Amino acid sequence: MDQDTIRETDNSLPEHSEGIRVGRELLAATKPYVEGSATTSWCYVGSTFGLMIAALTAAGLIAWWLFHAYGALTLTPTRSWSASHNYHHGHVGQISTTSVGAFPMMTARMWQASTRW
Numbered sequence: 001m002d003q004d005t006i007r008e009t010d011n012s013l014p015e016h017s018e019g020i021r022v023g024r025e026l027l028a029a030t031k032p033y034v035e036g037s038a039t040t041s042w043c044y045v046g047s048t049f050g051l052m053i054a055a056l057t058a059a060g061l062i063a064w065w066l067f068h069a070y071g072a073l074t075l076t077p078t079r080s081w082s083a084s085h086n087y088h089h090g091h092v093g094q095i096s097t098t099s100v101g102a103f104p105m106m107t108a109r110m111w112q113a114s115t116r117w
Helices: 023-033 038-061 065-073 078-091 108-113
Strands: none
Touching: 065 078
8 A cells, every 4th residue: 555545534434443454455464474483473472571570570679668769759649649540540541631640642533633732
């Protein structure tokens, strides 16, 4: 598919489905990924598990008071961070104007309707 091709918006599809490939177009797009390499795949799996084990080990070895010291340096009490963190996990992925506890999100339509600022 040519990079300069602009698709017409199909309003019958959900907003997150805009511009998806289907049928032969999808098969053609995946053709470069047909050939696999077992060695490369196992390297990716091994490195992922290695990094995961390193991260979990570091998290277990770091003293609990390190986070309290960081909170004192950033003037963020632990209870405040904990409340925001719990709110984030309860509302992640929801689109809201406040974006409290979550990253600000925009849909494709919101982005198209927005100004440069």
